[in-house]
Structure formats: C-alpha cells, structure tokens
Amino acid sequence: xxxxxxxxxxxxxxxxxxxxxxxxxxxxxxxxxxxxxxxxxxxxxxxxxxxxx
Amino acid sequence: xxxxxxxxxxxxxxxxxxxxxxxxxxxxxxxxxxxxxxxxxxxxxxxxxxxxxxxxxxxxxxxxxxxxxxxxxxxxxxxxxxxxxxxxxxxxxxxxxxxxxxxxxxxxxxxxxxxxxxxxxxxxxxxxxxxxxxxxxxxxxxxxxxxxxxxxxxxxxxxxxxxxxxxxxxxxxxxxxxxxxxxxxxxxxxxxxxxxxxxxxxxxxxxxxxxxxxxxxxxxxxxxxxxxxxxxxxxxxxxxxxxxxxxxxxxxxxxxxxxxxxxxxxxxxxxxxxxxxxxxxxxxxxxxxxxxxxxxxxxxxxxxxxxxxxxxx
Numbered sequence: 199x200x201x202x203x204x205x206x207x208x209x210x211x212x213x214x215x216x217x218x219x220x221x222x223x224x225x226x227x228x229x230x231x232x233x234x235x236x237x238x239x240x241x242x243x244x245x246x247x248x249x250x251x
Numbered sequence: 252x253x254x255x256x257x258x259x260x261x262x263x264x265x266x267x268x269x270x271x272x273x274x275x276x277x278x279x280x281x282x283x284x285x286x287x288x289x290x291x292x293x294x295x296x297x298x299x300x301x302x303x304x305x306x307x308x309x310x311x312x313x314x315x316x317x318x319x320x321x322x323x324x325x326x327x328x329x330x331x332x333x334x335x336x337x338x339x340x341x342x343x344x345x346x347x348x349x350x351x352x353x354x355x356x357x358x359x360x361x362x363x364x365x366x367x368x369x370x371x372x373x374x375x376x377x378x379x380x381x382x383x384x385x386x387x388x389x390x391x392x393x394x395x396x397x398x399x400x401x402x403x404x405x406x407x408x409x410x411x412x413x414x415x416x417x418x419x420x421x422x423x424x425x426x427x428x429x430x431x432x433x434x435x436x437x438x439x440x441x442x443x444x445x446x447x448x449x450x451x452x453x454x455x456x457x458x459x460x461x462x463x464x465x466x467x468x469x470x471x472x473x474x475x476x477x478x479x480x481x482x483x484x485x486x487x488x489x490x491x492x493x494x495x496x497x498x499x500x501x502x503x504x505x506x507x508x509x510x511x512x513x514x515x516x517x518x519x520x521x522x523x524x525x526x527x528x529x530x531x532x533x534x535x536x537x538x539x540x541x542x543x544x545x546x547x548x549x550x551x552x553x554x555x556x557x558x559x560x561x562x563x564x
Contacts, residue, residue, distance in 0.1 A: 207266075210266050211266065213268065213269070214266075214267075214268060214269050217269040218269070228306065228309075231302050232302060232303070232306055232368075232369055234302075235300050235302045235303060239300070
C-alpha cells in the first residue's frame with residue numbers, strides 16, 4: 199500500500215521524531231559541557247603519546 | 252524502508268508515543284533513584300562540579316530507567332494479568348517486547364559508560380552491577396522463585412545513594428551504606444503493605460509474594476518485625492556521620508508513626524480490613540513514601556548545613 203505524501207501516520211510520528219531529535223541535541227550539548235568542565239579542571243593533563251617528541 | 256513498502260498492518264492507531272517509551276523507564280521509581288542518588292552525592296565530603304554532578308545523577312537515573320525497561324520486557328507476561336500493571340506499554344500493546352529489550356540494553360550501556368567517563372570507573376562499574384542485580388538476580392531469578400523476592404529486590408533499589416557517593420568520592424566508606432540500609436530495610440514493609448491491599452494481583456500472576464506463600468497473618472507479622480528493625484536502625488543512624496539533630500527529630504516522629512501503623516496492621520484481622528477497604532494498610536503505604544523521602548531529606552539538610560556549622564553533631 200502506498201501512502202499519501204502527508205499521511206496521518208507522518209503527523210503522528212512527527213512529534214515522536216521531534217522529541218528524539220531534541221533528546222539527541224541535548225545529549226550533544228551535555229557531552230560538550232562535560233568535556234569543557236573536564237579539560238578546564240585543575241587536575242587535567244593531556245595524555246602522553248608514545249614515541250612523541 | 253520506503254513508504255511504498257509499508258503495508259496496512261504496520262499502520263497502527265495506537266502507535267507508541269515518546270511518553271510510552273518514557274513509561275518503560277518506570278518514572279516513579281526513577282524519581283526515587285534520582286532523589287536518593289542526589290542525597291548520596293551531596294552528602295559526600297567531596298565537592299563536585301555542578302555539571303559533573305548533574306551528569307552523574309542523570310546517568311544513574313538512566314541506568315535505573317534501563318533496569319525498569321528490562322524488567323518490563325522480562326515480566327510482560329505477568330504484567331498482563333495484574334490490575335496494577337496491565338496498562339504498562341507492553342501489555343497495553345503500545346510497545347513491542349523487542350523494543351523494550353533494545354531500549355533497556357542500549358540505555359544500560361550508555362548510562363554505565365557515560366557515568367564512568369563523567370565521574371570514575373568505580374561508579375560506572377557499580378551502576379553496571381546494580382543493573383545486573385535488578386534485572387538478572389531479582390527479575391529473572393528470584394522474583395518468581397522465593398517469597399523473599401521483595402527483600403532481595405530492595406537491595407537493587409537501595410544502591411543509588413551508594414553510587415552517588417562513589418561518583419563524588421571515587422571510594423567507599425560506611426556512610427553510603429547507612430543510606431543503603433535505610434532503603435533496604437524500608438522496602439519490605441512498603442511492598443508487603445501494598446501486597447495486602449492489592450492481594451488478587453499477585454495470586455493471579457503466580458508471583459510467590461509472602462501473602463500468597465505464607466499467608467496474610469504471617470505477612471502482617473513480617474511487616475511489624477521489619478518495621479521494628481527499620482526503626483531501630485533509622486534512629487541509630489541519627490548518631491552517625493550522616494545524622495544530626497534535624498535527622499533525629501524527623502526520625503523520631505516518623506518512626507513513631509510508622510511503628511504505630513505496623514502495630515495496627517499486625518493487630519487487624521481480615522474481616523475488619525474488608526469492611527474498611529484496607530484503610531490502615533493504604534495509609535501505612537502512603538506514610539512509607541513520606542517516610543523515605545523525609546529521612547533522605549533530613550540527611551540532605553544535615554549535609555547542606557554542615558559548611559555553615561549547623562548540620563551534624
């Protein structure tokens with residue numbers, strides 16, 4: 199069965215997809231914030247690279 | 252998959268919403284997890300950056316939610332027959348069992364890895380152990396095998412303050428285990444009171460709840476004995492590192508009320524309960540929710556006031 203371009207199914211799922219999108223965006227922001235906090239903390243040191251100069 | 256390949260059977264009127272997936276995570280249990288983990292984190296003697304603290308609580312909560320989804324996946328057969336649980340997303344036909352399993356496994360992995368990265372590996376490992384304990388030891392193994400299921404299951408629900416403490420400190424001391432014991436000892440009287448007034452549910456589902464295996468009189472005795480042990484322990488905690496005058500005052504009032512309720516439950520017979528529709532059991536159950544919330548609230552108050560020289564002894 200083919201669906202119309204704007205089937206009711208699409209509308210129903212729009213809200214769900216939008217919610218998942220928001221959650222993923224929130225997760226990205228959270229990881230960014232966490233990274234900023236970690237790298238700017240007093241105890242942070244860059245890991246040594248083997249064989250590096 | 253293109254739209255053309257969608258057949259009529261896939262277009263369901265009761266398509267799951269985001270809320271249905273959220274319901275798989277047992278939001279009410281999650282709120283208890285969030286609160287107790289937060290108390291564990293803030294009561295720890297080490298300061299935590301707010302972003303790290305937020306991440307820790309969030310991932311502990313997601314780990315708790317993942318356990319809930321895996322529990323609903325495994326228990327969907329009994330959820331279907333119990334009045335209290337038959338409107339959950341799987342028995343209601345909104346979410347497939349496979350989806351619940353996938354969501355539970357994905358969120359378990361995400362929460363453990365992210366907690367380890369945000370705080371420390373010990374906290375991540377302890378969260379992984381908690382998920383394993385709740386899903387495998389309690390849900391899959393012991394829930395349907397022993398009437399002590401509630402006692403053992405209570406341990407899983409009691410771990411969050413320990414994880415919160417470890418997330419802050421990276422180490423283990425006696426204090427978070429005092430908070431663990433409070434929830435662990437509180438769980439049996441809380442759930443057995445529920446089992447007394449939701450009695451047909453567990454009979455039908457064939458879950459060996461104490462009310463079914465040992466009878467209702469024995470359950471009433473068990474509630475009283477556990478409440479006495481809990482009250483003793485809760486009051487003794489007032490004189491430890493997490494206690495103080497605020498906690499002692501709260502504990503004295505609440506444990507007096509809780510003990511009074513337990514004695515009333517122990518003395519009541521079934522005919523009276525039927526007449527008043529388990530009034531005392533229902534109010535004991537409601538009080539138990541307040542009991543745990545206020546005990547942890549008092550521990551939190553003691554910890555937050557300590558820097559100002561007010562909390563603790």
